[in-house]
Structures are given as C-alpha cells and as structure tokens.
Amino acid sequence: MKREYVYRAFERFWHWMQAMLILFLGITGFEIHGSIRFFGYDQAVRYHNTAAISFLILIVFAIFWHFTTGEWRQYLPTWKNLRAQAEYYVFGIFRNAPHPTKKTVLSKLNPLQKLVYAGLKALVIPVMVVSGLLYMFYRYPHRYEVLGLNVGGLEVIAVVHTIGAFLLVSFFVAHLYLITTGRTVTSNLKAMITGYEELPEESDEKKSSVEANEPVLTK
Amino acid sequence: MKRIFFGLMVFGMVLGMIMLALHGKSTESTPLAKLNEQYAKKTKASVDHSMFQQLKKRFTKPQEVTAACISCHNGRHTEVMQSTHWNWERTEYIAGKGIRAIGKRNVLNNYCIGISGNQQSCNRCHIGYGYSDASFNFSDSLNVDCLACHDNSATYVKAIDGAGMPDKSVDLNFVAQRVGKPDRTNCGTCHFFGGGGNNVKHGDLEQALFDPTRDVDVHMASAGPDMQCVDCHTAQKHQMLGKMYSVSSMNRNRVECEHCHSAMPHADDVLNEHTYKVACQTCHIPIYAKVNPTKLNWDWSTAGKLKNGEPYEEKDSSGTDIYMSIKGSFVWGKQLKPDYIWFNGTASHYLLGDTLDPSKVLEINTLYGSYDDPDSKIYPVKIHRAKQIYDAENKYLIQPKLVEVKAGDGGFWKEFNWERADEEGMKQVHLPYSGQYGFVETEMYWPINHMVSLKEQSVQCAECHTRENGRLARVGGFYMPGRDYSTIVDRLGVGVLILTLIGVILHGTARVVVYRKRKDVK
Numbered sequence: 001m002k003r004e005y006v007y008r009a010f011e012r013f014w015h016w017m018q019a020m021l022i023l024f025l026g027i028t029g030f031e032i033h034g035s036i037r038f039f040g041y042d043q044a045v046r047y048h049n050t051a052a053i054s055f056l057i058l059i060v061f062a063i064f065w066h067f068t069t070g071e072w073r074q075y076l077p078t079w080k081n082l083r084a085q086a087e088y089y090v091f092g093i094f095r096n097a098p099h100p101t102k103k104t105v106l107s108k109l110n111p112l113q114k115l116v117y118a119g120l121k122a123l124v125i126p127v128m129v130v131s132g133l134l135y136m137f138y139r140y141p142h143r144y145e146v147l148g149l150n151v152g153g154l155e156v157i158a159v160v161h162t163i164g165a166f167l168l169v170s171f172f173v174a175h176l177y178l179i180t181t182g183r184t185v186t187s188n189l190k191a192m193i194t195g196y197e198e199l200p201e202e203s204d205e206k207k208s209s210v211e212a213n214e215p216v217l218t219k
Numbered sequence: 220m221k222r223i224f225f226g227l228m229v230f231g232m233v234l235g236m237i238m239l240a241l242h243g244k245s246t247e248s249t250p251l252a253k254l255n256e257q258y259a260k261k262t263k264a265s266v267d268h269s270m271f272q273q274l275k276k277r278f279t280k281p282q283e284v285t286a287a288c289i290s291c292h293n294g295r296h297t298e299v300m301q302s303t304h305w306n307w308e309r310t311e312y313i314a315g316k317g318i319r320a321i322g323k324r325n326v327l328n329n330y331c332i333g334i335s336g337n338q339q340s341c342n343r344c345h346i347g348y349g350y351s352d353a354s355f356n357f358s359d360s361l362n363v364d365c366l367a368c369h370d371n372s373a374t375y376v377k378a379i380d381g382a383g384m385p386d387k388s389v390d391l392n393f394v395a396q397r398v399g400k401p402d403r404t405n406c407g408t409c410h411f412f413g414g415g416g417n418n419v420k421h422g423d424l425e426q427a428l429f430d431p432t433r434d435v436d437v438h439m440a441s442a443g444p445d446m447q448c449v450d451c452h453t454a455q456k457h458q459m460l461g462k463m464y465s466v467s468s469m470n471r472n473r474v475e476c477e478h479c480h481s482a483m484p485h486a487d488d489v490l491n492e493h494t495y496k497v498a499c500q501t502c503h504i505p506i507y508a509k510v511n512p513t514k515l516n517w518d519w520s521t522a523g524k525l526k527n528g529e530p531y532e533e534k535d536s537s538g539t540d541i542y543m544s545i546k547g548s549f550v551w552g553k554q555l556k557p558d559y560i561w562f563n564g565t566a567s568h569y570l571l572g573d574t575l576d577p578s579k580v581l582e583i584n585t586l587y588g589s590y591d592d593p594d595s596k597i598y599p600v601k602i603h604r605a606k607q608i609y610d611a612e613n614k615y616l617i618q619p620k621l622v623e624v625k626a627g628d629g630g631f632w633k634e635f636n637w638e639r640a641d642e643e644g645m646k647q648v649h650l651p652y653s654g655q656y657g658f659v660e661t662e663m664y665w666p667i668n669h670m671v672s673l674k675e676q677s678v679q680c681a682e683c684h685t686r687e688n689g690r691l692a693r694v695g696g697f698y699m700p701g702r703d704y705s706t707i708v709d710r711l712g713v714g715v716l717i718l719t720l721i722g723v724i725l726h727g728t729a730r731v732v733v734y735r736k737r738k739d740v741k
C-alpha cells in the first residue's frame with residue numbers, strides 16, 4: 001500500500017461546497033415545492049436564490065478547473081469493467097472480494113462512478129441550472145432595465161426542475177452510503193477530507209487477486 | 220502559488236455570498252418617508268367663509284345657498300353638473316353590449332335592487348335637491364347641493380325620504396359659513412352607508428373610517444397621515460378620480476396605489492416581481508370589514524312575513540339584523556379574507572331588461588381578466604350573493620317598488636305584496652310585467668381597495684404558496700410554486716427516493732451481517 005495525494009485542495013473544496021449546496025438547495029427547494037416546512041417560505045426562497053447563485057459561481061470555477069487540469073477525462077464513461085463493478089456491489093462486496101477496479105491517481109473513478117457522475121455533470125446539473133435560471137428570470141421584464149424572458153407559463157420549467165431535484169436528492173442519499181464502500185468503511189471519507197489515501201500498489205493487487213481468487217480480475 | 224490562488228477563490232466566494240445576502244436589504248425606503256411628510260402637512264383654507272356678507276343673509280331654502288355659492292364661484296356648478304355625482308350616469312363601452320349610458324337608472328344591484336320608484340328614499344344621497352322621480356330636471360343648477368360635499372361643520376344632514384333635501388334641523392347659514400374642502404365626513408355620509416346601513420355594500424368603506432386607527436387603515440389613520448378621501452380621489456373641475464365597478468365598466472379614471480407608490484415600491488426584487496400579476500391590494504388588505512360586519516348574503520325570498528299583521532325584525536346576539544320583514548334574511552361577516560379574481564379593469568353589467576337563465580347564478584356585474592391577459596392582475600373582491608326577484612315569464616330581473624310615497628302606491632315596505640310592488644316598479648322602468656315572479660340567485664363583485672393594513676400585517680408568502688387552503692386556491696390559469704405540482708412527478712420522485720433509501724438500508728444491513736458472520740467464523 002502506498003499513501004498517495006488523490007484529491008487536491010480545490011477538488012476537495014469544490015466537492016464539499018457542492019455537497020453542502022446541493023443539500024441546502026434540496027431542503028430549500030422542497031420547501032418552495034410545498035413538501036416540507038423548515039425555514040419558512042420567504043426565507044426558503046431567499047436562501048434558495050442565494051445558494052443557487054453561489055452554486056453557479058462554484059460551477060464556473062469547477063468547469064475551469066476540470067479543463068485546465070484535464071481532470072474532466074476522469075469522467076469519460078466506459079463500458080470496460082462496468083459489469084464487473086456492478087457485480088461487485090451485488091455480490092463481491094459481501095464476500096469481501098477486492099474492488100474490481102484499481103483506484104489510482106490517474107484513474108480514481110470506477111466505471112459506475114464515471115457513468116453516474118458524467119450523467120450528473122452532463123445532464124442533471126445543466127438541466128437544473130438552465131431550468132433554475134429560467135425559473136429565476138422568468139417574467140422580470142423591467143428588472144435592471146433588461147428585457148427578461150417572457151415565458152408563457154412556469155409549469156414546464158418547474159416540473160423539469162422538480163424532476164432534477166428528486167434525482168439529485170436520491171443521488172445524495174445513495175452517495176452518502178457509497179462513501180462507506182471504499183477499501184475500508186472510512187477510507188473514502190478520509191481521502192476526501194485530507195486528500196491522501198492508501199492506494200494499492202502493483203504488487204498488492206496481484207497478491208489480493210490471488211487470495212480472493214476472483215476470475216473477473218484475471219481478465 | 221496554488222495556495223494563493225485557492226485562498227483568493229475562497230475569499231471571492233465568501234464575498235460574493237455576503238454581497239448576495241445583503242442585496243435586497245437596502246435601507247429605509249425614502250419615497251415612503253417623503254409621502255408621509257407630504258401628507259402630514261395639512262393645508263389651511265385661504266379664506267374664511269364666515270366673513271362673507273352673501274352668507275350672512277338669512278337662507279330659507281337650500282337653493283338660496285347654491286345661488287349664493289354660484290354668485291362667487293362663477294361657473295363651478297356647470298362642472299358639477301357634468302359629474303357622475305350629479306348625473307348618476309356615465310357613457311361607457313361594455314364588451315358585448317357596445318357603448319351604453321349606464322348608471323343607477325338602468326343598472327341594478329343585489330342589495331336594495333334599484334332606485335327607480337324609490338327615489339324619494341334612495342336619492343337622499345344624490346348631490347341635488349328634489350330628485351324624487353324620473354322627471355328630475357338635471358339642468359337646473361339651483362338644485363346642485365354644494366353643502367353635501369363642502370360642509371366642514373359636520374352638522375349638514377339630508378332628510379330621510381327627502382329626495383336629497385336637507386333635514387329640518389340643519390342651520391343653513393351656520394353650514395354655509397363653514398364650508399371647505401371635502402373631508403371623510405362628507406364622503407362617508409353616503410359612501411359608508413350604501414345599501415341602507417353601515418358597511419352594507421362595500422365591506423371596506425364604513426363608519427370606522429371617520430376616525431380610524433392605523434390598524435384599520437394606514438392612510439386614513441387619524442393618528443397617522445390622516446388622509447382624506449379626496450387626497451387619493453383627487454378632482455379636476457369637480458370630476459373625481461375613481462370609480463366603482465358596480466356601475467362602471469371601463470379601465471379608466473381609476474385611483475391606483477402606483478400613482479403615489481410607484482410600480483415597484485419594495486426593496487425586495489421577489490416582491491417587486493409579484494406586482495406584474497398581483498395588485499397591491501391583494502397582499503396589503505389581508506382582511507376587510509375590520510371593525511363592523513358587511514352583508515354577504517341577502518335572501519329577498521323570505522321577505523314579507525308578518526307577525527300579527529305587523530312587520531318585524533330579528534337580530535343575532537351581536538345586534539345585527541338577520542331578518543327584516545321588509546327586506547328578507549341576511550348573512551353578515553366581519554374581519555373577512557377577501558375572495559380573489561383575475562381582473563383587468565373592465566367589467567360588464569346586467570342591464571335592465573337583459574334576459575337571464577334562472578337555473579344559473581346570475582352575475583350582476585362580471586369582472587373580466589385572466590392570467591394570460593397582460594393587463595390582468597389578481598385583485599381582492601367581496602362577493603355579495605343574493606336571491607332576488609325576477610319575472611318568471613319574461614325572464615328578466617324585476618325592479619320592485621319598495622318605498623311607499625303615497626298611500627296605496629304599491630310600496631312593498633308598507634303593503635308586503637310582491638305582485639303590486641312588481642307591477643308598480645316595472646311601470647317606472649317601462650318594462651312589461653307578466654304577473655309571474657320567482658327568485659333567482661345572483662352575485663355581485665366588489666373590488667376591495669380600502670382598509671390597507673400595516674406592512675407587518677400584509678399577507679405572508681405561505682398564505683398563498685401552500686398546498687392546502689391557500690388564499691389563491693381557486694385562482695386558476697397558472698402554475699404557482701408551493702401550491703401546484705405534478706402529481707405524477709411527485710409520486711415517482713418520492714418513489715425513487717424511498718427505493719433508494721430501502722436499497723441502501725438493505726445493502727448496508729447485509730454487509731454488516733456478512734461481516735459479523737465472517738468474524739465469527741474466524
């Protein structure tokens with residue numbers, strides 16, 4: 001095993017900010033939606049708007065970071081090992097089998113993560129941002145002397161935004177649990193806090209696959 | 220290097236958030252302070268009418284007072300005679316009916332129904348002397364009652380059933396020497412008592428406004444800006460600004476809050492944005508009939524019951540009439556949440572002789588508007604419901620004769636005979652009466668504009684943005700966050716969330732169980 005610097009400072013900052021903002025946007029959003037009562041409607045709207053703007057700023061920085069560092073390639077979905085990874089969560093994990101995908105600094109996401117995160121980044125979050133912005137600037141014709149967006153009605157925008165919100169909140173729950181499925185129960189969490197993680201070395205990997213006698217890994 | 224970049228970024232974000240949080244919470248809005256200052260200054264009359272010789276000579280008839288007024292205020296009477304206060308009629312365009320002269324002569328209501336045949340009593344509130352029947356001469360300037368509006372002594376009253384003549388108790392000289400700009404007493408004497416009693420008609424105009432507290436009305440509060448009716452209902456050449464949709468139908472000549480407060484008076488953008496679709500009154504008049512009850516329902520069909528041959532009245536525990544032999548049964552309400560409708564400032568009216576469908580509720584006045592119409596906003600209204608008499612064969616509303624002027628003239632309030640009252644009343648409006656009558660359900664819409672509350676008491680977000688029983692629960696045509704949602708999306712969404720939770724819990728439990736077993740084996 002080798003201690004490696006996996007998550008850099010900005011990445012960790014971005015990750016935790018994003019997590020907090022999505023949680024907060026979820027709570028305030030579903031208060032606006034009428035599902036829960038927490039802050040009071042007026043505060044929920046105010047907080048949701050403020051958090052949404054912060055989220056947008058964060059997204060701009062994150063996009064910049066992803067492209068300047070080339071980290072965006074980490075999220076390119078792949079079929080390779082996808083099945084194996086799924087099988088791991090369904091069977092392997094209960095047999096204490098090793099992770100089918102080796103986590104390295106250059107490839108820190110397993111194929112399932114790649115798929116889900118790519119879906120979030122390329123689909124759900126853009127849909128939330130666009131529908132959220134439409135929601136925000138819908139019919140503000142004279143606001144700041146700028147002609148706003150005169151949409152016929154809010155319904156479609158709101159329903160799309162709500163669908164995305166349900167997906168994000170469900171993802172959030174699953175994600176919280178999946179944190180515990182690292183090499184040890186807390187290794188993922190520690191890594192995202194400190195940036196460092198014990199990653200298997202070439203030799204470890206061989207050893208473990210021999211021990212576990214998992215056919216998948218010999219492919 | 221990296222550290223500095225990172226630090227700057229965090230700093231920038233924190234700064235951004237603080238700025239956003241502060242944004243919209245600007246300091247005390249100065250326009251409001253300016254308005255307060257402006258209306259706190261009360262103008263004093265520039266002349267003292269008690270000094271004028273013309274007003275010292277003994278007046279025996281009110282018309283002599285009018286002549287004295289005109290002798291100095293040369294030509295003013297012609298302005299008055301062009302006003303709706305005098306003519307009780309205005310020419311308006313009504314959708315589907317074209318351009319019509321409408322007013323109390325041809326528009327009915329669902330309170331005391333109409334003036335025709337009843338002028339002797341109803342026209343006490345006309346600004347003239349002797350409008351006792353349809354033959355009144357509207358071009359005789361001496362019949363203009365200057366004092367009704369300009370008396371500042373608060374002693375001028377018109378006689379009951381006097382067709383607008385002053386009461387015998389009035390000292391015309393005393394009043395004439397104390398004239399000035401109209402105040403709430405002048406306007407309120409008629410406008411607070413429409414429908415035959417305090418607050419009967421409007422619900423937001425009543426005697427509590429003679430001397431209101433700030434809780435009742437922020438504008439008129441005696442210990443406050445103490446605004447008078449004419450501060451908003453300003454006049455040019457005796458043509459008053461403002462109108463009522465019980466008798467007018469066009470979107471013009473309206474008094475609007477925006478005249479003083481601007482279209483976007485809030486410090487908060489989210490609130491300002493509401494002003495595109497929501498009238499100021501909707502949030503700022505959370506309740507009406509704050510002090511005394513207003514009539515909500517009037518059932519004429521029960522009128523005419525007698526005890527030992529005599530008419531009688533019944534009151535509820537608070538002393539309000541709930542039955543009167545002369546008028547029927549009433550339902551009153553106090554401290555009411557208004558109803559809300561889309562309204563674009565135009566209306567239609569049931570006009571005398573229009574046919575009706577007795578199986579449906581008849582709208583005496585229809586207020587137009589919808590979400591899709593850019594001129595429409597959500598307005599608060601009082602809806603007054605009634606059962607009133609109609610001609611069952613000719614299928615139109617009846618103008619009954621209510622007031623008895625001469626013995627045996629058919630006045631219902633003396634004879635309690637609908638056939639006679641209908642016959643005599645319909646003669647007055649020149650419509651045939653079949654002899655068959657029934658009672659039809661009717662509705663009237665009264666926009667609520669007065670009794671503006673303190674800003675702390677305005678309607679709160681969640682009173683409308685809520686799934687259950689919100690104030691706007693029945694206002695349709697649009698999606699409102701917090702009230703509306705897609706049932707399918709909500710069911711599926713909650714389903715996905717619950718499945719995720721169950722999956723996570725099962726998976727986690729299984730892992731723990733397996734882990735324990737393995738440890739035991741070892």
Ligand code: HEM
Nearest residue numbers: 025026029030032033052129132133135136158165168700
């Ligand atoms: C940049 C991203 C976002 C923007 C710009 C945005 C903006 C908005 C706006 C303007 C509203 C309407 C609030 C109002 O009525 O004033 C809204 C509603 C809502 N938002 Fe967001 N939001 C964003 C992200 C999110 C996220 C991440 C979630 C959930 C995790 C979320 C959940 C909701 C929900 C559930 C509603 C209520 C929808 C309805 O019932 O109509 N939003 N959002």
